Amino acid sequence: MLNEFISEKCKKNINFDFIFDEVKPITKYGINCKRNAQPFLPGQEKELLIELSKVEAFLNMSKRRELIDILKQIRYIGETLQRAKNNVVLDEVELFEVKKFLVYVERLKKIIDNLKVNTMEKSLRGTLISIYKDLEIKSLPDLYKLLDPADQKMMTFYIYDEYSEKLEKIRNNKKSIEIKIKQIRKNIIEQIQQKYDIKLNLREEVTINKNFVEKINKLNQEENLRVSGENYLSVIYKLKNNNELDTLEKELEDLKTCEDEEELNVRRYLTEKIKETYDDIVENAEKVGKIDFIIAKANCAQKTDSVKPELTDELIIHIKNGRNLKLEDTLKHKKRKYTSISVNLNKKVICITGANMGGKTVSLRMIGQIISAVAYGMFVPCESAKVCLFDHIHISVGDDQSIEKGLSTFGAEIVNLKEALENAGERSLILIDELAGGTNPKEGFAITKAVVQYLKNSNSMSILTTHYDNIAQDKDIQNFQVLGLKLPDDLNSFTCIEEISKYMDYTLVEVENQNFTPKDAINIARIAGIPQEIIEHATRLVTE
Numbered sequence: 001m002l003n004e005f006i007s008e009k010c011k012k013n014i015n016f017d018f019i020f021d022e023v024k025p026i027t028k029y030g031i032n033c034k035r036n037a038q039p040f041l042p043g044q045e046k047e048l049l050i051e052l053s054k055v056e057a058f059l060n061m062s063k064r065r066e067l068i069d070i071l072k073q074i075r076y077i078g079e080t081l082q083r084a085k086n087n088v089v090l091d092e093v094e095l096f097e098v099k100k101f102l103v104y105v106e107r108l109k110k111i112i113d114n115l116k117v118n119t120m121e122k123s124l125r126g127t128l129i130s131i132y133k134d135l136e137i138k139s140l141p142d143l144y145k146l147l148d149p150a151d152q153k154m155m156t157f158y159i160y161d162e163y164s165e166k167l168e169k170i171r172n173n174k175k176s177i178e179i180k181i182k183q184i185r186k187n188i189i190e191q192i193q194q195k196y197d198i199k200l201n202l203r204e205e206v207t208i209n210k211n212f213v214e215k216i217n218k219l220n221q222e223e224n225l226r227v228s229g230e231n232y233l234s235v236i237y238k239l240k241n242n243n244e245l246d247t248l249e250k251e252l253e254d255l256k257t258c259e260d261e262e263e264l265n266v267r268r269y270l271t272e273k274i275k276e277t278y279d280d281i282v283e284n285a286e287k288v289g290k291i292d293f294i295i296a297k298a299n300c301a302q303k304t305d306s307v308k309p310e311l312t313d314e315l316i317i318h319i320k321n322g323r324n325l326k327l328e329d330t331l332k333h334k335k336r337k338y339t340s341i342s343v344n345l346n347k348k349v350i351c352i353t354g355a356n357m358g359g360k361t362v363s364l365r366m367i368g369q370i371i372s373a374v375a376y377g378m379f380v381p382c383e384s385a386k387v388c389l390f391d392h393i394h395i396s397v398g399d400d401q402s403i404e405k406g407l408s409t410f411g412a413e414i415v416n417l418k419e420a421l422e423n424a425g426e427r428s429l430i431l432i433d434e435l436a437g438g439t440n441p442k443e444g445f446a447i448t449k450a451v452v453q454y455l456k457n458s459n460s461m462s463i464l465t466t467h468y469d470n471i472a473q474d475k476d477i478q479n480f481q482v483l484g485l486k487l488p489d490d491l492n493s494f495t496c497i498e499e500i501s502k503y504m505d506y507t508l509v510e511v512e513n514q515n516f517t518p519k520d521a522i523n524i525a526r527i528a529g530i531p532q533e534i535i536e537h538a539t540r541l542v543t544e
Contacts, residue, residue: 005041005391006039006372006393013368013395014395015365015369016366016373027076027289029285029292030288030289030295033289040374041389042389049311050131051294051377052308054294054445055377055378056308057115057131058298059302068456073100077098077101078285080094081278088271089268089271090265092158092267092363094268095267097282099144099147103144105288106139111383112291112495113136135294136287140277143277149163159267163269164262166262167259167263172256174256175257177251185245188239189204192207196215202487205238208235208236220238223240224242225242242515265400269314297378304379306381309386310378310385312390317345318384318386319380319389321340321383321384322343323337323382326367326371327447341507343480345463345478347461350462351477353465361406361465363482366462368393375390390429391426394416395420396419429462429463433465441468452464456510478510479512480510
């Protein structure tokens with residue numbers, strides 16, 4: 001039996017991967033939240049209602065754009081936090097990352113807090129629930145104050161003097177010596193320039209042409225200059241330190257070493273404080289991910305014109321004007337219209353019959369998409385939906401991968417069917433597309449009929465598409481039929497088979513006591529240009 005709600009293969013076969021890809025979190029926290037998202041299963045209707053209510057609240061909130069702008073500024077600091085937890089002293093860049101995270105998360109918190117934190121929604125069973133409880137971000141003012149001791153409220157970070165009296169004293173001494181060194185050098189430069197009528201550049205250098213022999217001889221004797229370079233045309237002289245400057249620069253170097261040591265002590269202290277707050281920061285980060293994921297769902301709902309589903313405990317699926325988003329997107333790019341589908345499913349087995357190219361498989365996938373989306377707390381692409389939750393979703397179709405492994409089309413179908421039937425004892429949604437279509441009709445009919453009777457007594461809801469007649473002749477089985485082709489009188493007006501879609505009515509209608517399925521294959525073959533002799537022969541055989 002499958003232990004998972006839906007396999008990756010099933011997600012792809014029902015095109016749910018296409019829908020889920022439309023949920024696009026901004027932050028790495030949101031991406032991780034989406035990656036780790038778990039479906040809501042039967043018995044979790046209350047929790048799912050809370051999730052859907054959050055999506056609805058963010059969808060309707062006026063400051064969603066502002067929230068999105070804040071999320072764009074929140075960077076992932078997981079590695080930084082882990083380094084702090086492992087007692088690795090953080091550098092200034094990492095400390096700035098933490099400070100910036102705190103700033104933007106606090107802004108996020110203010111907007112969330114301004115929502116109706118105590119908003120109550122009625123759950124499925126009528127109890128009152130708060131929908132924002134698990135999104136409440138914890139303020140960390142003490143840690144923020146540590147990272148902004150000067151209370152500058154700027155998006156920068158520096159090892160401030162306020163962290164240490166010793167550090168402040170070292171820096172003041174450094175500043176005093178730097179000023180003194182600068183003044184001494186300035187005085188020496190002014191004296192040299194005045195004495196020798198030369199001009200030192202910003203690098204404290206002067207270049208003298210070798211033709212000025214007398215000046216070169218004098219400069220060679222100057223104790224505050226040294227030769228730093230020479231070529232065949234000129235000599236370059238540079239300012240040279242005297243004993244006083246050497247002493248001062250040595251003192252400055254010693255102070256810089258002391259400053260580095262004290263800054264390290266400060267960074268070590270701040271790292272320890274971040275470590276102490278590690279759990280709170282991580283918890284806030286997880287809430288950022290949840291908020292991001294929910295906003296992504298709200299954005300997806302808006303983009304796809306999706307609605308909040310209604311939940312029920314009953315084994316029913318009611319969908320009004322549902323849309324297969326992947327097919328709709330494909331048709332949109334081809335500038336063709338998509339036909340929405342409505343279904344009211346209330347029995348354990350449902351058969352969908354109809355013509356070739358009638359959209360039966362599209363309807364099957366649409367149902368699977370919507371049920372999967374509901375399970376993951378998403379709004380659904382339809383006008384309205386009332387659905388229940390399932391333990392598993394499974395689809396049985398011919399599998400190209402299985403065929404590559406050496407199985408025939410029918411063999412692949414049977415492998416998929418076996419997996420589906422293993423979960424029939426639980427509340428599963430089992431989707432079966434053209435069962436036994438890859439074997440001879442007599443055996444195919446027998447297998448299909450037997451599977452339908454077996455599933456009728458299961459705990460699952462099973463939806464099958466089929467070409468076989470007399471499959472749904474049972475009061476315990478719902479039968480939906482695709483209306484199919486409504487062809488014009490002149491079939492010669494068709495220029496290509498792709499034009500069939502213009503005359504195909506994909507609407508599903510519930511029928512009772514119908515022992516045959518519509519047959520449009522011959523008409524489609526005729527439109528495709530199959531020789532008339534073959535068409536006429538096939539028509540006679542069907543009639544006989």
